[in-house]
Amino acid sequence: MSEFKQKIVFVTGAASGIGQAQAKAFLEEGAYVFGVDCQKDFGLLTSYNTFQSYTGDLSQFIVCQTAVKVCQQAFGTIDILLNTAGVLDDYRNLEDTSLDLWHRILATNLNSMFYLTKLWLPSMLEKETATIINMASIAGLVAGGGGMAYTTSKHAIVGFTKQLALDYADKGLHVNAIAPGAIQTPMNAADFLGDAEMAKKVAEETPVKRWALPEEVAQLTLFLASTRASYLQGNIVPIDGGWLLK
Numbered sequence: 001m002s003e004f005k006q007k008i009v010f011v012t013g014a015a016s017g018i019g020q021a022q023a024k025a026f027l028e029e030g031a032y033v034f035g036v037d038c039q040k041d042f043g044l045l046t047s048y049n050t051f052q053s054y055t056g057d058l059s060q061f062i063v064c065q066t067a068v069k070v071c072q073q074a075f076g077t078i079d080i081l082l083n084t085a086g087v088l089d090d091y092r093n094l095e096d097t098s099l100d101l102w103h104r105i106l107a108t109n110l111n112s113m114f115y116l117t118k119l120w121l122p123s124m125l126e127k128e129t130a131t132i133i134n135m136a137s138i139a140g141l142v143a144g145g146g147g148m149a150y151t152t153s154k155h156a157i158v159g160f161t162k163q164l165a166l167d168y169a170d171k172g173l174h175v176n177a178i179a180p181g182a183i184q185t186p187m188n189a190a191d192f193l194g195d196a197e198m199a200k201k202v203a204e205e206t207p208v209k210r211w212a213l214p215e216e217v218a219q220l221t222l223f224l225a226s227t228r229a230s231y232l233q234g235n236i237v238p239i240d241g242g243w244l245l246k
Contacts, residue, residue: 001030002029002030002031003226003227004026004029004030004031004080004222004225004226005029005030005031006030006031006032007026007031007032007079007080008031008032008033008034008071008075008076008077008078008079008080009023009026009031009032009033009034009078009079009080009081009082010033010034010036010068010071010078010080010081010082010116010120011023011026011033011034011035011036011082011084012035012036012037012058012082012083012084012085012112012116013036013037013084013085013086013135014033014035014036014037014042014045014053014084015035015037015038015039015040015041015042015043015053016037016039016043016185016186016187017183017185017186017187017214018084018135018180018183018185018214018217018218019035019037019082019084019085020035020042020043020044020045020214021213021214021215021217021218022082022084022214022217022218022221023035023045023051024044024045024218025215025218025219025221025222026080026222027045027048027050027051029222030050031050031080032050032051032052032075033045033048033050033051033052034051034052034053034054034067034070034071034074034075034078035051035052035053035054036053036054036055036056036058036067036085037053037055037085038055038056038057038058038085039055040055052070052071052074052075054066054067054070054071058085058108058112058115058116059104059107059108059111059112061111061115064112064115064116064119065119067116068116068119068120077123077124077126077127078120078123078124078130079124079127079130079131080130080131080132080133080225081116081117081120081124081130081131081132081133082133082135082221083112083113083116083117083132083133083134083135084135085108085109085112085135086108086109086135086137086153086187087104087105087108087109087187088146088147088150088187088188089101089105089146089147089148089149089150090147091146091147091150092147092148092149093147093148094148096147097147097148097149101149102148102149105149105150105152105153106149106152106153106156109150109153109154109157110153110156110157110160113134113157113160114160117132117164121168121173124173125168125171125172125173127172128172129172129173129174129230130172130173130174131173131174131175131224131225132164132173132174132175132176133175133176133177133178133221133224133225134157134160134161134175134176134177134178135157135177135178135180136154136157136158136161136177136178136179136236137150137154137157137179137180138179138180138181138238138240138243138244139151139154139155140154140155140156140157140158140177140179140236141155141158141179141236141238141244142244145181157177158177158179158236161175161176161177161234161236162234162236164234165233165234166234169233169234174225174229174230174233175233175234176224176229176232176233176234176235176236176237177235177236177237178217178220178221178224178236178237178239179236179237179238179239179240180212180217180238180239180240181206181212181238181239181240181241181243181244182202182203182206182211182212182240182241182243183211183212183213183214183216183217183239184199184211184212184213184214185214199211205243206240206241206242206243207241207242207243207245207246208241208242209241210241211241212239212241216239217239220237220239224237
């Protein structure tokens with residue numbers, strides 16, 4: 001029997017890409033999954049009777065409050081929080097980063113994570129053990145994985161994860177982050193347009209010479225959320241095909 005059977009999982013960015021793959025992986029393990037996204041179509045996830053969804057912009061605190069309340073009404077207190085939602089900034093440098101873009105990227109990628117973690121934290125600490133997995137990026141460890149705003153947001157997520165893990169390690173809160181490299185998701189769809197030259201270039205620069213699938217990140221998530229990874233605390237785990245070796 002899966003250790004995730006009847007566990008309650010809250011996933012952001014669940015309508016597509018990595019978030020959807022994570023949600024599906026936990027559903028297949030017998031968990032109850034509450035997915036949140038700014039998109040309305042959650043696709044194949046709606047075929048599971050243990051899945052509930054909420055549509056809203058998580059960069060707004062009131063939306064986060066509402067999503068948490070709806071989840072509590074549907075399933076109760078969560079066991080696992082997956083802060084996955086995020087957006088790119090089109091690799092814009094500082095000169096090309098407008099104030100609006102800066103605030104939008106930071107609000108979506110970082111503020112939403114702070115809001116939801118703060119809202120869920122008291123009830124998660126009441127449990128014997130609970131897990132939080134944040135979505136960082138190789139752009140949170142080195143430059144070049146995004147533009148000014150995106151790279152800044154992901155570096156901040158790395159710091160957020162480490163401090164959270166340190167502050168609550170002795171209280172049963174299991175905290176880590178995942179740092180993906182090139183993952184083939186709708187967020188990167190532009191790289192595959194036309195002759196897909198950008199996608200080919202990224203694959204060539206990746207030591208294993210390919211992009212990863214969201215399902216590969218989802219499998220890593222299952223491991224990090226499991227008791228097998230209970231001694232990992234505050235780690236930023238790359239899944240990058242060797243990108244950071246360079």
